[in-house]
Amino acid sequence: MVQLSNLINSLPPFHFADAKKRIEEKQAQGVDVVDLSVGDPDLPAPASVIERLCETAHQPINHRYPEYRGMHAFHDAVVSWFQRRFGVALEPERETLALIGSKEGLVYAASCVLNAGDIALTPDPYYPVYVSAATTIGAQPYMLPLREENRYLMDLDSIPANVLAKARLLWLNYPNNPTAAVADLDYFASVVEFAKRHQLVIVHDMAYAETYYDDFRPPSLLQVPGAMDVAVELHSLSKTYNMPGFRVGMLVGNATLVDAVARLKSNIDSGIFRPVQYAAIEALNLPEAWTIERNAVYKRRRDLLVEGCNTLGMRAVAPLAGLYIWARIPAGYTSREFSNWLFDRIGVFITPGSNFGPAGEGYVRISLTTPDERIAEALRRIRELMAA
Ligand SMILES: Cc1ncc(COP(=O)(O)O)c(C=O)c1O
Missing domain, CATH: 3.40.640.10 (Type I PLP-dependent aspartate aminotransferase-like (Major domain))
Known part of the structure; x- marks a missing residue:
């Protein structure tokens, strides 16, 4: 029997390692998951x-x-x-x-x-x-x-x-x-x-x-x-x-x-x-021009998501920097419940704000590292689910 140290026993699993596993399981069931969780740049290196x-x-x-x-x-x-x-x-x-x-x-x-x-x-x-x-x-x-x-x-x-x-x-x-x-x-x-x-x-x-x-x-x-x-x-x-x-x-x-x-x-x-x-x-x-051009892609996604969230009643402000939209969740859910609801029902994965600490309750974090058409697809699924 391997006895583990206090150090390792004190560590929770890293949230995003756990999230990757959940997404893989869902995909294995044939679900087309839209992953808006991790800030993992999808664009190529120069x-x-x-x-x-x-x-x-x-x-x-x-x-x-x-x-x-x-x-x-x-x-x-x-x-x-x-x-x-x-x-x-x-x-x-x-x-x-x-x-x-x-x-x-x-x-x-x-x-x-x-x-x-x-x-x-x-x-x-x-x-x-x-x-x-x-x-x-x-x-x-x-x-x-x-x-x-x-x-x-x-x-x-x-x-x-x-x-x-x-x-x-x-x-x-x-x-x-x-x-x-x-x-x-x-x-x-x-x-x-x-x-x-x-x-x-x-x-x-x-x-x-x-x-x-x-x-x-x-x-x-x-x-x-x-x-x-x-x-x-x-x-x-x-x-x-x-x-x-x-x-x-x-x-x-x-x-x-x-x-x-x-x-x-x-x-x-x-x-x-x-x-x-x-x-x-x-x-x-x-040159800085490379960064500006790349950021134009994120900016388009940012604007799509901010508009989409606000239309859905999930209040969000367009950030000046970063790779995330920090949006309010609809009333009646905890952040985790809301995130699980979207994942279980429509295969859209976003991170509950409470994963980042108690003050994140009431919010979700949505990543900009997914192409426009997948963002549009996620917003479409959320709109339909909420309407139902
Ligand atoms: C706030 C923050 N700091 C640090 C990191 C670590 O980045 P890396 O180790 O890839 O440089 C991340 C990655 O997501 C992050 O969000």
Whole structure:
């Protein structure tokens, strides 16, 4: 008999792994499922990125172990991208680190900051990894509800003094998953000031930095003067360049924490296949026009869904960034009941807001990573079901 550890017994199954299984079971029954749940870009990675991946994969030098912290050329590409996009100067070797996707960076950053018994200030609703990253090391999340009336910004002044005394880390995530809310530099400046006052480390998850609409450009927390004293930021090639399967991202910011994460990682993994890093460099050097063109596709889907939801009485606001519509559910259901009802009756899969924390109750999250005609099909099925 295999006895499992307290750590693994404390972890719930990852929601989206579970969701994939449910969808496969439904498809095996012959149902044509419309999956609007996961934020898994359906558009292809840029052609030049794939070419670079293939070309460098043919070179035997790249079959050897890669550099632990990432190639110098990768760091340089991150630095130029950051300068171009945010006007922030980073030191390539000290303030950037290559990651196997940003998800692992969240876990490692938390492990480098938190001890058992500490508190991690956590937005609610939240990306589930913020909570598992804290609880697996015996730290506790303290939830800060993101409310529509506060534009889904955390109210830091509401935190009791006894919580603040034990808090070490503050998770920040704008553009936000799941609410698609955005924050401006004034808000970021107030968060940095708060973190300094209470000796907190900020981990800003910017996985959705480059899915933006209209004239909006999400700012980096590191644009706030002095932010680098207390903060790191996570970026990812996944949503940014349609490369979720490549597994590549980066941690940037505070050199002490970047170095700590590099130390922890070098004890656990052995870096990223160099051709994947070459592919990422190619992507980071693409002109902004590529991003704008790609985002036009998401914007069309966004508008289709927002209009469709509002027509169905599921109030939704068009987000300025992110990959999701955060819509109100009709009265008389919990989020989970509503989501299950759609899935069981018409094979449309959307994520209950409550999967992201108690403050997500009353909402559903709908992903933009499905083509227009499938979105139209989902809306048609929902309309018919509701009418019946
Ligand atoms: C808020 C947020 N952060 C981080 C990630 C992880 O992205 P990746 O590991 O692909 O970079 C995701 C993925 O969905 C996300 O939604």
